[in-house]
Amino acid sequence: GSALLDLCCGPGRHAVEFAKKGLAVTGYDFSGEYLEEAAARAKKKKVSLRLLRGDMRGLKFEGEFDAAVNLFTSFGYFPKFSDDLRTLKGVARALKPGGLFLLDIINGDFLDNNFKARDWHEQGDHYLLEERTDDRDGVFNTWTRIPKKGGKILERSFFTRKYGKKRMSAALLKAGLKPLKFWGGFQGKPLTSKSIRLIVLARKGR
Structure with missing residues (x-):
């Protein structure tokens, strides 16, 4: 093939x-x-x-x-x-x-026309907070995973062009x-x- x-x-x-x-x-x-x-x-x-x-x-x-x-x-x-x-x-x-x-x-x-600085999502046993900073080149993202019943809070940051x-x-x-x-x-x-x-x-x- x-x-x-x-x-x-x-x-x-x-x-x-x-x-x-x-x-x-x-x-x-x-x-x-x-x-x-x-x-x-x-x-x-x-x-x-x-x-x-x-x-x-x-x-x-x-x-x-x-x-x-x-x-x-x-x-x-x-x-x-x-x-x-x-x-x-x-x-x-x-x-x-x-x-x-x-x-x-x-x-x-689409990102330019629909930018949101902050979003909350409920995902099973945790909440996900998405925070964004926009500039002309891309978006700087920080995702924070917060367990509903306590436990370790996880944070991840990344850039998207x-x-x-x-x-x-x-x-x-x-x-x-x-x-x-x-x-x-x-x-x-x-x-x-x-x-x-x-x-x-x-x-x-x-």
Whole structure:
């Protein structure tokens, strides 16, 4: 089957489904725990995955894949734009001439139009407080997990760079990937400023 790179494959939910379709899937992730979960999932579903651990900024592949995917907002967390560009250039190098890249992220234009500085969520046995600080480049997030019945309060901070259609197109082109089509969701809806997701299909030059 065709060779597919699942970049930031996580616990292998998508990678296993691709493998079931007959693709030769390489799952790549920074988390060893996620890769162990992916291996267990593949074994349970009786499919074969090649699983590799590494930093997405340091991809070493050269013209190996027919296609690559990066799904469920696994892109745009590095403080420097140059790191995002390094990642995209690594994807371009990894693809064969004419290879395709599908990227799925939060729509930056939606974030601009629907910014909330604070949100509370009730999730099972805990509450989740989401606090955000917005600037032109992205959003600084702090998530605080508060148990309902006492216990350790957990806090996590991270940055998300905002990519709308224009900015994403420019970044892809700079990396050697030509955007072919944008969508506002996996149902195939057109991308608008009201779309929560931004999905783009790009191609490496032949």
